[in-house]
Amino acid sequence: MVLEAAMLQVKPGLTAAFEASFKEASPLIASIEGYLGHELQHCLEDDHKYLLLVKWRTLEDHTVGFRGSAQYQEWKALLHSYYSPFPVVEHFTSINLD
Template identity: 75%
Template sequence: MILEAAMLQVKPDRTGKFEHDFREASDYICQISGYLGHELQKCLEDEHKYLLLVRWETLEDHTEGFRGSPQYLEWKRLLHDYYEPFPIVEHFTRIYP
């Protein structure tokens, strides 16, 4: 399993709309082969900061499958305008336990 992690910094005064649109965008990501689940966490210290975690079977399920899909275009249309700066996406694999 691969864990995708992205720290999302949402533009001021847009968090409510972002959270609404994120729910809609979630319908698209879960349609992708190799998708295992995702969650969005909101920072307690900074109301504009979110942590997105997505679980994939393989790295390619995200980098090629999702990013090369029509569903990604909808995800992008719904969400990419909210971020400032644009997030860095990193991938992790479990070491322990």
């Protein structure tokens, strides 16, 4: 499993609209092969900051499958105008601590 993490900085005054657009966009990402789940966390210290976490089966399910899809074009149209600066997206895997 791969965990995608993106810190989203939403432009001032747009948080309510962003949250509504994110609800609309969520089924788009959920429809992609290899998608395992996602959550959006709202920062307690900074009202305009969110953490997006998405679980993917493989890195390519995100970087090729989702980003190469028609759903991603819709996702971009719904969400990308809210961010400033544009978020850095990183991918993580679990470490076995046994």
